[in-house]
Amino acid sequence: MSDEAEDDLILSELDDEELVQQMHDDLYDGLKDEIFEATNILLERKWEPYNILTIALVGGMKIVGEDFRDGILFVPEVLMAAEAMKTGMRILKPLLAETGAPTIGRMVIGTVKGDIHDIGQNLVTMMMEGAGFEIMNIGINNPVENYVEALKEFDADILGMSALLTTTMPYMKVVIDTMKDMGIRDDYIILVGGAPLNEEFGKAIGADAYCRDAAVAVDTAKEFMTRKHNQMAAG
Amino acid sequence: MSDPSPPSDDVLTVEGLQPTGSGRVLILGCGALAREILTLTRAFDHIDLQCLPAILHNHPEKIVPAVRKAVAESDGYDDIFLAYADCGTGGGLKRAADELGLKMMPGPHCYAFFEGTEGFVARSEEEFTAFYLTDFLVRQFDAFVWRPLGLDRHPELRDAYFGNYEKLVYQAQTEDAALTAKAEESAQKLGLAFERRFTGFGDLEDEIKSLKNASQQTDN
Numbered sequence: 001m002s003d004e005a006e007d008d009l010i011l012s013e014l015d016d017e018e019l020v021q022q023m024h025d026d027l028y029d030g031l032k033d034e035i036f037e038a039t040n041i042l043l044e045r046k047w048e049p050y051n052i053l054t055i056a057l058v059g060g061m062k063i064v065g066e067d068f069r070d071g072i073l074f075v076p077e078v079l080m081a082a083e084a085m086k087t088g089m090r091i092l093k094p095l096l097a098e099t100g101a102p103t104i105g106r107m108v109i110g111t112v113k114g115d116i117h118d119i120g121q122n123l124v125t126m127m128m129e130g131a132g133f134e135i136m137n138i139g140i141n142n143p144v145e146n147y148v149e150a151l152k153e154f155d156a157d158i159l160g161m162s163a164l165l166t167t168t169m170p171y172m173k174v175v176i177d178t179m180k181d182m183g184i185r186d187d188y189i190i191l192v193g194g195a196p197l198n199e200e201f202g203k204a205i206g207a208d209a210y211c212r213d214a215a216v217a218v219d220t221a222k223e224f225m226t227r228k229h230n231q232m233a234a235g
Numbered sequence: 236m237s238d239p240s241p242p243s244d245d246v247l248t249v250e251g252l253q254p255t256g257s258g259r260v261l262i263l264g265c266g267a268l269a270r271e272i273l274t275l276t277r278a279f280d281h282i283d284l285q286c287l288p289a290i291l292h293n294h295p296e297k298i299v300p301a302v303r304k305a306v307a308e309s310d311g312y313d314d315i316f317l318a319y320a321d322c323g324t325g326g327g328l329k330r331a332a333d334e335l336g337l338k339m340m341p342g343p344h345c346y347a348f349f350e351g352t353e354g355f356v357a358r359s360e361e362e363f364t365a366f367y368l369t370d371f372l373v374r375q376f377d378a379f380v381w382r383p384l385g386l387d388r389h390p391e392l393r394d395a396y397f398g399n400y401e402k403l404v405y406q407a408q409t410e411d412a413a414l415t416a417k418a419e420e421s422a423q424k425l426g427l428a429f430e431r432r433f434t435g436f437g438d439l440e441d442e443i444k445s446l447k448n449a450s451q452q453t454d455n
Contacts, residue, residue: 030389076385079392114363116399140399141363166325167343167359196295196325 011038016045020056027060028067030080032087039088049095050102057088058130065127065215075119082123089126103134105225108150109160110138112171117164120194120214124160127214133158133221144178151188157228158221161207163194173205180206189224191217241269244374251286254309258283260446263305264318265289267371268345271408271436272318275443282447283312289371293383295323299331306335316446318439320344320352340442345369348438349406364401366427370408373418381424393426402428408436 011034014022019038026034035057042052064081067073073081107128109121118140125137136154138146151159163169172192179185185206192207202210208224211217242252247266254261259281262272266289276282287301298319306315317332317339332339342352346367372379381387384396403425405418415431422429 074385076389076392079385079395080389083391114360116364118399119395122395166321166323168363169325196323201325 012041016042016047020059023056024060024063027057027081027084028064028073030077030084032084035084036087036091039091043091043095049092049099052088053092053096053101053130057085057092058127061085061127061130062215065213069213069215078123079119082126085126085130089129093129102132104132104222105157105228106134106136106154107158107160107221108136108138108147108154108156109162110142110147110150111140111162111164112168112175113141113143114171115163115165115168116140117194118162120164121160121162123214124162124193124211124217127218128221131218131222133218144175147175148179148182148184151184156188157225158189158191160191160193160217162192163197166196169194169197169201170205172207176206189221189228191220191224193217241273244371245378247286247371248289248375248378251288252284254283254285256283256311259313261285261309261312261315262318262443262446263287263302263309263315265292265322265345267292267369267375268318268439270371271439272443275436275440276447279447285309289375290378292322293379295325298322298324299327302328303331303335306337316442318442320348340439342438345439346406348442349408349434349436350432351434351437362404364399365404365430366397366400366402366425367404367406368418368421369406370411370414373405373414373421376417376421380421386424393424397425397427400425400427402430405429405431406434407431408434 009022011019011022019041023035023038026038039052042056061081064073064078068078109125111118111121121137125135128135136150136156138150147159161172161175163172176185176190190207191209191211192202193211197210199210209220211220241247247269251266252269257280260283262282262284264272264284264286266286269284269286272284276284285305287305291298291301302317309315315337317337319328320340320342321328322344328339340348342348342356346369347355349369368376384392386393403422405415407415418431419429
């Protein structure tokens, strides 16, 4: 989407619709400075922080996610886009807290014991936050105790576990089995993800769902939260 | 083997190595192991070698279908041995090997069998922040690490990929000062501490020896 003619583009001279479209393009191209500037322009134009987040940033990342899924973009480009989105998020996050943006649910996420690969879960964290979830990202190399403690402390609805290695992904079952033994398994929605996983593995270990990418994680988490609320309303 | 000279590393990465068609036992392996296997099987005319493109290492989901295809297309061998470990297939390659009645290397990766699978697996609980390179991967660092991760285009992503790693362990199959220097340079590029560990051919040597012995016993 890069275009030399865009070098001379003055973001503040674009109308709202053009500016949002330009932000989508700039996210796609991983242009941090442009996203920083455009986010501030929309704030100056009295846009609600929540609308900037969902329409301009998350909207742009959705396109990135779709092209990643279709094999048009690859991990480095997705990471560059994510870095650009973070610059916008950093401006918006404190404002969102002030304006009391809606919270859909609360999630604890971390890579399992022995696994230090957190790129995927950091993307999920960012996209989930963008979608209105509150996230406690407990980082890498988590034994079951870390998950259980964080779920309680954060009063979470969802547990997300991530693994990149075929040697570490079986530990997800250890976590779920321990939660079963403790009688707390059904208190949480459990989502799992990571490159070597698949739906079959997710089912076999007793997770609620396998999420193949960050966008699917958001959609799946929303769906499960809706079900949970409906059950609570019915019960 | 009649011609033990391997093709270039670039060819092994992208194309692999075609079998000569002679020999009764086929070793079907990863292109990253071609040089080592050719060294170990030198002078054994009954063993043929076919290697799949080494770059499948970066796409483990493609390994099982590629192995199945190569086995289906192989012709005239009494036995086939898979010179692959699990290699990120999540047990898929072992299941395929069992189904096809083939033996393969044990353990999770070539990193494991070069070092000795048992010791490597035991150590891995403590050493999971190590990033491993073999002789081949040092020579092909750009093709397997630097370019696929986009670090040639976006070097600022380095810490996103490697920030949680602590050291690069170069598992040396050979004594080669130039290769050691290249491995150390790779560690510096990734911002990691450097450790060189001489492994030789590890369990690969034992497996190929047993393959030779088994076929010799058949001859007798």
